[in-house]
Each structure stands twice: as C-alpha cells, then as structure tokens.
Amino acid sequence: MEINELLIILIEPSRMQRNIILNQLGELGVAEIESFSEANEALARMQQITPDIVISSMHLPDMTGSELLGQMRNHPKLADVAFFLISSETLYRYLEPIRQAGATAILPKPFDRDELREALHSAMHYVIDRSNEFEAQDAEIDHLSVLVVDDSPMSRKYLERVLNAIGVVKIREARDGAEALQIMKVERFDLVITDYNMPNIDGLELVQHIRQYTDQPSVPVIVVTSEQNEEPLSAIKTAGVSAICQKPLSYQTLKKLIRHLIQQL
Template sequence: MELQELLILVIEPSRMQRNIITNHLRSLGVQAIEEFSDASEALERMRSITPDIVMSAMHLPDMTGSELVGEMRKVAGLDEVVFFLISSETLYRYLEPIRQSGAATILPKPFDPEELRKALLSAVEYVDDRQNADEDHDDAFEDLWVLVVDDSKMSRRYLSRILTSLGVVNQREAKDGAEALQVLKNQRFDLVITDYNMPNIDGLELVQHIRQYTDQPAVPVLVVTSEQDEEPLISFKQVGVTAICRKPLSYHSLKQLLKHLIVDQTI
C-alpha cells in the first residue's frame, strides 16, 4: 500500500485546523480524505466504510477523542483501525486512555510535518502487514512463545495484533504481574512484554522476580509503558530490563525492536 491509497477520516471541530491537517496530508500524496466536525457523524460513517486511519482532535462537540477511540475499540473491524490524536492537550486524565487504547501516535498542535509523514509511513506498514498476515513471515517467529502482560485489555489486543502481523502465533496473556508469574511457572517463553503500572505486582517487581527467582532469568523483557517519570524507568534498567518503549507505540519502531529481540538474538 502507498500513501495515496489510504482512506483517512479527519475529525476536528475547527475548520481552520481541518484545513491545515488535510493540506499536509494532500502534500504527502494522500487523496482519500473525509472531514468531520464531530465524533458521532464520523462513527456513523465508519459503520458503512472502514477507514485505514482516523485522525482526531481531543475535544470534540459531542465527546472527547479518548471516548471516540474507546467506542471504536468496541466495534469489530474498527478495533484495528489506526488512530492518531492531534491535540495540544497535556492532562494525564485525557491522554492516558489514548495511550492505553493502542493509539499509533499523539501529535501536538502545531505538529511537525515530518513527524506526520513518519507516522503515516508506520501506519501504512501496519495496514500492509495486517492485510498480508498469512504471507511472507520470517520463519524464525514460527516456534517462538511470547507472554504479553498488561492490565489494559485494549493494550494487550494491540500488542497481540503486532505480534500476529510478524507471524508470532504462540502467545499468552496476563492481566498483571501476579498472573504472569503463575504462567511463567508452567511455561517457558522467548520474550516477555510487560506494562509498568499494573495492580497486584507491577512491571518492575515482575522483572525483578523473573531475573532473581524464575528458571528463565535470561529471557528478554520489553517494558511498554505510558510512564512519563524518568526515575522508575532508571530502576528498570538497574534490574535488567532488555528494552523500554513509550506509549503511544510507533508500529515501525516496535516491529524493528521485536525483530531484534526475538530474531537477532536467536540466530
């Protein structure tokens, strides 16, 4: 797929902001763009045609961008649509649901056109991989086992889709560190992907336990987190985490990292 083949829905109440966004998209070669000023009309349109990307502001007349992506994730077909947030919002209570939903990117207003281009190319890669899920997989992924640990069901589903696009069919999920440790007692894994902030046992405690008390202390552990404070992330490095990724996740960046962690370390 090329950029000019994408169907993008732009949801923005300000006509001026919509014009800025659509002009940038057209300058990058995107041709199929549909514009909406509120979420309800856009959701109704999505029921008849599935877009490749939805680009939305945070504050809409009828709901927030967080509520919009939440509604999309409840609908089969729309739950896999790439979501971009374009907003100057900085409050945690608004942004955290977007990060946990598997949003592809959060672009500030005004955004850097180069960052938009990179995000679009990453989205094209995701759409291509999703559409060709059964083709051209690296054989090195076929026999691998990956454990995904996150208290957000939407985040687990997003990570699972990325793994599936790579050809990883052997996956297990756990909703927190406590459940993950029970799974690890009975099965060996080639990679553990974990969130940081979780109930019962968080990601930091999970990594510590894996490194010190399990029979697979050398398993690669990737932390995927929306944590903005650097201090706990330094603690992760001290206990032996393999890599750290921030939410929202760039599909391309995460895919390349997973290939390095899973494939390059096993050949």
C-alpha cells in the same frame, strides 16, 4: 501500498485546524481523506467504509477522542484501525486512556510535519502487514512464544493485534505481574512484553523477579509504558530490561525490536 493509497478519516471541529491538517496530509501524498466535525457522523461513515487511519482531535462536540477510540476498539470492524490523536491537550486524565486504548500516535498542536510523516509510514506498514496476516510470515517470528502482561484488557488486545500483524501467533496474556509469574512457572517464553504501571506486581518488580528467581532469567523483556518520570525508568533499565517502548507504541519500533531480539536468541 503507498501513502496515496491510504484512506483516512479526519475528525476536527475547527475548520481552520481541519484545513491545516488536510493541507499537510495532501502535501505528504495522502489522496483519500474524508473529514468530519463530529465523532458520531464519522462513526456512521465507518460503518460503510473501513478507513486505514482515523485522525482525531481530543475535544469533539459529541464526545472526547478517548471515547471515540474506545468505541472503535470495541467494534469488530474498527478494532484494528490505526488511530492518531492531534491535540494541544496535556492533562494525564485525557491522554492516558488514549495511550491505554492503543493509539498509534499522539501529535501536538501545532504538530511537526516530520513526526506526521513518520507516523503515517509506521501506520502504512501496519496496514500492509495486517492485510498479509494470513500469508507466509517469517518462520522465526511465527514460532515465537510471547507473554503479554497488562492490566488493561483493551491494551492487551490491541498489542495482540499488533503482534499478529508482525507475524507472532503464539501469544499468552496476563493481567498483572503476579499472574505472569504464575504462568511462567509452567510455560516457557521467547519474549515477555509488559506494562509498567500495574496492580499487585508492577513491571519493575516483574522484571526483577524474572531475572532473579525464575528458571527463565535470560528471556528478553520489553517494557511498554507511558511513564515519563526518569527515576522509575532508570530503575527498569538497571533491573535488566531488554528495551523500553513509550506509549503510543510505534509499530515499526516494535517490529524492529522483535527482529533484533530474534537474532540474539
């Protein structure tokens, strides 16, 4: 697949902003784009065709971008579709639900063209790998046993779909660090992927406990977080985390990380 084969649905109420995004996508080689000014109209179209990528603004006439993504993630046909948010919004209460629901990229207005190109290429590889999900995969990845820890069911399901696209099929889920530690008492894993902000036992405490008190102290741990504060991030690094990935999670970044970790197992 090439960029010109991607089918993109764009939802942007501003005609001027819509034209800017359309022009940028066209210059990057995207040929198939359908644009809408409202979410419900776009969702109705998605019942007829399944796009590869949906690009949306945050504030739409009939709902927010967060609500749109939530509906997509809960719809069987649209749950796997890559989602880009392009918005000038900076408020946590608007952006955090987008991150937790599994946005592929969040780009600012005005956005950087190179960032858009990078997001498109990452999404394209996700689309390619997802379509090849049931074909022969890397045997080493196929045998990986991964524990996914996140208090958001939507985040867990989205991360599971991303891992499936990479080729990982042995996945166990935990709702927080406390449940993860209980599971690790009876099961062994090749990789743990955890959120940072969770009730009961958070990502930092989970990493510390794995490293000091479990019989799997050397298991690689990837922390996926929307945390921007340097203090907790530094504490996670000190605790012995293998890698930190920012939400929105880059498909290509996670894939490269997993392949790198495999070489060290």
